[in-house]
Amino acid sequence: MEQPRFYQLPELEYDYKDLAPAMSEEQLRLHHTKHHQAYINGANAILEKLDKARKESAEVDQKAVLKELSFHEGGFVLHNLFWENLGPHGKAGGKPSGVLLEEINREFGSFERFKAEFSKAANSVEGSGWAALTRCRGTGRLLLMQIEKHNVNVFPHYRLLMVLDVWEHAYYLDYKNDRAKYVEGFWSIVNWDVVNKRLEALLK
Ligand code: MN
Numbered sequence: 656m657e658q659p660r661f662y663q664l665p666e667l668e669y670d671y672k673d674l675a676p677a678m679s680e681e682q683l684r685l686h687h688t689k690h691h692q693a694y695i696n697g698a699n700a701i702l703e704k705l706d707k708a709r710k711e712s713a714e715v716d717q718k719a720v721l722k723e724l725s726f727h728e729g730g731f732v733l734h735n736l737f738w739e740n741l742g743p744h745g746k747a748g749g750k751p752s753g754v755l756l757e758e759i760n761r762e763f764g765s766f767e768r769f770k771a772e773f774s775k776a777a778n779s780v781e782g783s784g785w786a787a788l789t790r791c792r793g794t795g796r797l798l799l800m801q802i803e804k805h806n807v808n809v810f811p812h813y814r815l816l817m818v819l820d821v822w823e824h825a826y827y828l829d830y831k832n833d834r835a836k837y838v839e840g841f842w843s844i845v846n847w848d849v850v851n852k853r854l855e856a857l858l859k
Contacts, residue, residue, distance in 0.1 A: 682826070
């Protein structure tokens, strides 16, 4: 099948209202249809610009263009992962199981310790960015990561298992400036099955 060659907004696996009260319908709808869409528009505009410049043999400011492209592509990819690793309030949340829980216990000592470290990482991201649980291909270790803005260029080595958006646009409608309360709510809507499947896929 011919691929579209441009980025497209993915549909969510749940309704906008399903993540409340951890994330309100209004907050999620705005985040998905406006913010996520804006990164898609930004990345597609650059791809079109590159297509045009190449067709016309025109000069391109590679440094500026590639930086902007990585920002928008990072925003696109991270939001896709984020929506996927969330699930309906009441169904998601709780504790992970399977190989994910085993690996968390091996690396962090306990789920409680992991949760505390991840929350601290999310709460201390400077300005706009993300907290992520990753797995290092080199050591096999689970590692926490803070991602500045949306730019991360280490995907191939550090595979992203779970991400949390801590940009203000992710929580300001619901929590104003109280990021810690938003991060606390996140734990009630984590889709552990998805996170576990991502890890299992890497271990195959
Ligand atoms: Mn966002």
